[in-house]
Amino acid sequence: MQKIVITICSINYLAQAKTLGDSLMKHNPDYTFLIGLVDRLDASQVDKDLLPPYTLVELHTIGIEDLDEMCARYDITELNTAVKPYFLDYVYQNYPEAQFVHYFDPDIIIYQPLTEIENGLKDHSLFLTPHTLKAYPDDACSPNERGLLNTGLYNLGFIGTKRSETTHQFLQWWKDRLFDQCYIDLANGMFVDQLWVNFAPIFYEDVFVSRHLGLNMAYWNLHERQITNDNEPYLVNDKYPLIFFHFSGYSPEKPTEISKYQDRYTFQEKGDVASLFDYYAQALIANGHKELKKYSCYYIKPAVKAPVKRYLRVRKYATMPFRWIIRQIENA
Numbered sequence: 001m002q003k004i005v006i007t008i009c010s011i012n013y014l015a016q017a018k019t020l021g022d023s024l025m026k027h028n029p030d031y032t033f034l035i036g037l038v039d040r041l042d043a044s045q046v047d048k049d050l051l052p053p054y055t056l057v058e059l060h061t062i063g064i065e066d067l068d069e070m071c072a073r074y075d076i077t078e079l080n081t082a083v084k085p086y087f088l089d090y091v092y093q094n095y096p097e098a099q100f101v102h103y104f105d106p107d108i109i110i111y112q113p114l115t116e117i118e119n120g121l122k123d124h125s126l127f128l129t130p131h132t133l134k135a136y137p138d139d140a141c142s143p144n145e146r147g148l149l150n151t152g153l154y155n156l157g158f159i160g161t162k163r164s165e166t167t168h169q170f171l172q173w174w175k176d177r178l179f180d181q182c183y184i185d186l187a188n189g190m191f192v193d194q195l196w197v198n199f200a201p202i203f204y205e206d207v208f209v210s211r212h213l214g215l216n217m218a219y220w221n222l223h224e225r226q227i228t229n230d231n232e233p234y235l236v237n238d239k240y241p242l243i244f245f246h247f248s249g250y251s252p253e254k255p256t257e258i259s260k261y262q263d264r265y266t267f268q269e270k271g272d273v274a275s276l277f278d279y280y281a282q283a284l285i286a287n288g289h290k291e292l293k294k295y296s297c298y299y300i301k302p303a304v305k306a307p308v309k310r311y312l313r314v315r316k317y318a319t320m321p322f323r324w325i326i327r328q329i330e331n332a
Contacts, residue, residue, distance in 0.1 A: 002097040003028075003118075006057075006087055008036040008080055009106045010297040011046050015289035016106035018052035019280070022287075023110040031114070032095075035106075036062075036087040038080050040298040050288045059083060059299075062090040070179060071299045079299055081192040082182035084156070085174040092163060092171075102127075105157035105246065109280060111234060112243040116212055117160045124208035125167045126200060127160030129216040134224040141264040143220045150186045152194030154209075157246050158216050159197075166204050173203070213237055218246035219259040227272040234276075245276055252281040252289060 005024050009017050014035070021033040037056045060067065064086050074082055084103060091101050100118060104110075120127045130153055136144045161167045174196060183190045201207040213225050213236045227242065229235050234242035249259030258265055258277070267274045 001099045002032060002095060003030060003100045003114075004032045004034060004091055004095060004098050005102050005104055005114075006034040006036055006091055007104050007106045007108075008038060008084060008087055010037070010039040010076065010080065010299075011041075011044055011295040012293045012297065013106050014050070014052055014292050015284045015287040018054070018287040019283045020104060020106050020108050020110070021052060021054045022283075023108075024104075027110055027113050032098075034091065036083070038076070038083060038297065038299060039295075043298045044295060046295055047291070050291055052287070057087070057090070062086060066179075073180060074182060075184075076297050076300050078182050078184060078192055081156075082178040084193055085171045085178060088161060089171045089175065092167075099163050100160070101163070102160045103156075103158065104244070105248070107247045107250065108157065108244050109247070109276075109283075110244045111232060112214070112241050114243070116210075116215065116243055120208040120210055121160055121162040124206045125162050125164040126170060126204065126207045128154045128197065128200065128207060128209050129158055130209065130211075131155050131220045132224060133211055133213070133221070136223055136264075142262055143264065148220075151191045152198060154194065154197050154200075155216055155218070155220070155246070156194045156197055157218075157248060158244070160208075164206070166206050170200065170204055212240060212243070214240040214243045216244065216246055217242060218248050219262045219265075220248075222258075222265055222270055222273070227276070230275070245273075247277070247280050250277065250280070252284050255281055 007017050007020055017035050021035070024031055024033050033054050035052065035054055035056050037058045040058060040060065041056070064070065064083070070082060071079060088101055088103060091098060095101075100121060102114070102117065117127050131143075131148050174193070177196050178193055181190065182192050184192055189195065201209060217225050217236060225236050227234050227236060228238045236242050249261040250257070251260070254260070255277070256267065258267065258270065258273070267277070
């Protein structure tokens with residue numbers, strides 16, 4: 001039986017992907033780690049020495065019909081999320097021995113064996129983690145419950161799956177929706193891949209929704225979770241082993257900010273997680289973050305140059321004789 005973790009990113013996030021892969025293999029050497037690359041190496045000048053020592057599966061090689069149409073439709077964030085079920089389906093089709101295939105965002109570190117996820121999938125096909133299990137304080141800070149109504153009840157920076165008919169049906173449905181409905185458009189009830197998965201526990205009976213506080217700890221659930229010891233293996237709330245932490249919205253260039261997506265906490269209020277972030281920043285730098293972040297994605301559409309309005313051209317040419325006369329007078 002083969003067990004696989006796949007992440008998805010462009011070249012500029014390969015330091016994050018390598019950091020994830022290294023943490024996975026440290027605690028789960030029985031897993032295979034793949035990187036779905038939403039980019040093209042043959043169109044990039046990236047130094048090959050900066051590439052992580054893991055299998056890179058380039059987007060154009062996985063057989064998405066009308067891929068050019070998808071790329072033209074989406075910005076880079078939307079595209080990286082829209083292709084998630086396509087990569088998962090590709091893995092199941094091309095790795096016939098794979099029984100578990102889990103997706104992790106690249107900005108995650110794994111601290112434990114993934115047995116909690118595997119146990120949840122014994123009698124289920126899909127494994128989801130809610131953003132939060134407890135109400136937020138009633139204040140004006142973000143994140144909050146209203147925000148989750150816009151962005152989804154479950155965080156799809158992680159999804160666990162098992163080979164089954166349910167998983168096959170789910171991936172086909174998810175692919176169909178994300179092909180042309182993976183926008184960030186909060187006013188119209190759309191937030192990339194996440195809002196769609198609100199339907200998963202309704203549409204499919206064998207979906208496991210985990211309440212384990214050590215899974216997918218991140219800025220969106222810091223109000224209910226605290227690291228209660230100083231060294232690995234870390235504990236959450238003195239009870240749950242920290243299995244993985246999601247550093248969503250964190251940048252080593254702004255080391256004092258927990259996440260650009262939240263204003264609820266600083267490291268002064270949440271000093272319990274400060275050492276995790278310190279280590280993460282050092283790992284990213286060691287894995288080439290400063291060098292890799294500068295590479296633009298092949299699939300980023302060039303900015304459309306605004307057309308010059310006709311009346312501006314007319315005004316330009318109408319004033320040319322007067323400007324010529326003024327120059328002659330000034331130079332006389």
